[in-house]
Amino acid sequence: MTNKKEDNLMEKIVSLAKRRGFVFQGSEIYGGLAGTWDYGPLGLALKNNIKNLWWQKFVLDREDMYGLDAAIIMAGRAWEASGHVAGFADPMVECEKCHKRFREDQTDGKCPECAGNLSQARQFNMMFKTQIGAVEDSSATVYLRPETAQGIFVNFKNVLDAYHPKLPFGIAQIGKAFRNEITPRDFVFRTREFEQMEIEYFTKEENWQDNFTALHKEMRSYIESLGIPSDKVYDLEVPEEDRAFYSKRTIDLEFDYPFGRKELCGLAYRTNYDLSQHAEFSGKDQNYFDEQTGEKFIPHVIEPSFGVDRLVLAVLTSAYTEDELGGEPRSYLKLNYNVAPIKAAIFPLLKNKPELVDKARELYRMLKREVGQVAFDDNGNIGKRYRRQDEIGTPYCITVDFDTLGEKPELLDTVTVRDRDTGDQQRLKISELVEFLKSK
Numbered sequence: 001m002t003n004k005k006e007d008n009l010m011e012k013i014v015s016l017a018k019r020r021g022f023v024f025q026g027s028e029i030y031g032g033l034a035g036t037w038d039y040g041p042l043g044l045a046l047k048n049n050i051k052n053l054w055w056q057k058f059v060l061d062r063e064d065m066y067g068l069d070a071a072i073i074m075a076g077r078a079w080e081a082s083g084h085v086a087g088f089a090d091p092m093v094e095c096e097k098c099h100k101r102f103r104e105d106q107t108d109g110k111c112p113e114c115a116g117n118l119s120q121a122r123q124f125n126m127m128f129k130t131q132i133g134a135v136e137d138s139s140a141t142v143y144l145r146p147e148t149a150q151g152i153f154v155n156f157k158n159v160l161d162a163y164h165p166k167l168p169f170g171i172a173q174i175g176k177a178f179r180n181e182i183t184p185r186d187f188v189f190r191t192r193e194f195e196q197m198e199i200e201y202f203t204k205e206e207n208w209q210d211n212f213t214a215l216h217k218e219m220r221s222y223i224e225s226l227g228i229p230s231d232k233v234y235d236l237e238v239p240e241e242d243r244a245f246y247s248k249r250t251i252d253l254e255f256d257y258p259f260g261r262k263e264l265c266g267l268a269y270r271t272n273y274d275l276s277q278h279a280e281f282s283g284k285d286q287n288y289f290d291e292q293t294g295e296k297f298i299p300h301v302i303e304p305s306f307g308v309d310r311l312v313l314a315v316l317t318s319a320y321t322e323d324e325l326g327g328e329p330r331s332y333l334k335l336n337y338n339v340a341p342i343k344a345a346i347f348p349l350l351k352n353k354p355e356l357v358d359k360a361r362e363l364y365r366m367l368k369r370e371v372g373q374v375a376f377d378d379n380g381n382i383g384k385r386y387r388r389q390d391e392i393g394t395p396y397c398i399t400v401d402f403d404t405l406g407e408k409p410e411l412l413d414t415v416t417v418r419d420r421d422t423g424d425q426q427r428l429k430i431s432e433l434v435e436f437l438k439s440k
């Protein structure tokens with residue numbers, strides 16, 4: 001159960017996200033579409049940073065990973081093979097009084113809205129179904145993928161034939177997934193359209209444990225690199241009765257969100273179930289040929305699965321800070337440099353002095369070219385600008401003043417650099433700035 005303070009924190013994060021252009025309610029001017037959210041410029045920049053860091057760590061920095069971008073709409077047969085058509089369902093109950101619907105495991109036996117009695121649970125399939133093409137028959141039924149994983153499995157053979165990778169190797173994909181959640185809630189935590197970053201890591205059966213352990217370590221180190229404290233992330237060893245029947249081991253990595261400890265991402269050993277199913281349903285061989293031993297077999301697979309939006313929320317929750325600076329209360333985002341949407345904001349001390357504005361603009365253009373993700377801000381007094389940048393998590397504010405122009409000759413071509421967390425200022429040469437920022 002959440003208490004008032006935590007509800008309050010959630011409200012503050014949602015309101016900051018909207019006010020500062022991180023995340024807006026989907027279709028807001030039409031009253032909002034439940035379970036959908038739109039990312040504004042800063043939210044998109046934050047999300048892209050999180051995705052790029054993942055891609056860098058799990059794909060570009062390794063020699064055993066292959067990238068993929070599969071179609072979102074997939075053939076109906078693929079979802080029959082994966083078991084989603086028959087089994088991707090949550091137990092749904094309906095309130096007999098107000099007729100609202102809920103996921104059974106999110107109620108305590110009574111309607112959460114009006115305390116009315118609930119109906120018997122029935123299985124509700126969460127896949128979005130649609131028709132493709134002009135002919136309406138069952139062969140035209142397709143689904144929006146509820147996970148990116150199956151797009152990887154159906155391309156296993158393509159990657160194998162094109163690149164001849166040796167086991168173990170992985171295929172990685174970032175992309176949208178869709179689930180018709182019965183009760184979307186908790187901001188971007190549980191939505192109907194979201195983004196996943198998934199890897200299927202193929203291995204010989206006898207090596208699954210080593211690969212599982214290694215990937216688990218990499219997942220934790222990635223999470224920590226985003227500024228989510230390790231001691232707020234918990235490994236939940238999922239007991240057999242709660243695992244998918246084909247999974248021999250699953251760890252849910254949970255995070256302390258303001259509304260409780262909930263799944264951030266997961267790691268599952270899925271045996272060779274998925275590839276075997278696709279072999280059977282498609283009639284296409286999914287074997288790997290081991291040149292050394294001459295054996296043919298269907299590889300086993302370890303799956304690290306991240307939800308991008310849940311990471312965004314964990315990053316925002318971890319970063320949200322209230323303190324006092326210079327005797328004034330402030331709230332700000334203590335974002336890690338690597339995820340911050342803006343790394344540095346460049347100010348002219350005064351807006352109405354063209355020589356300051358020109359110099360600051362010139363500096364801004366140079367840093368934009370050399371560092372990227374910087375902003376120019378001349379709106380309001382310096383104090384206001386600091387507060388605005390603190391609130392969106394900008395680690396550094398750089399001010400061009402009269403000394404920059406040489407009023408004190410010894411300070412020519414220097415600027416003040418203010419640190420977001422401490423408010424401390426130091427004077428640096430413009431020529432040192434690129435190095436200074438890149439070292440962060």
Ligand code: ATP
Nearest residue numbers: 181189190191194263264265266305306307309310
């Ligand atoms: P939950 O139990 O919370 O519904 P799940 O166990 O069904 O989640 P998985 O099927 O393991 O989730 O999906 C992998 C990852 O995708 C999750 O760890 C999560 O980060 C993300 N994810 C799943 N469903 C949603 C959703 N509705 N909204 C946002 N992210 C989601």
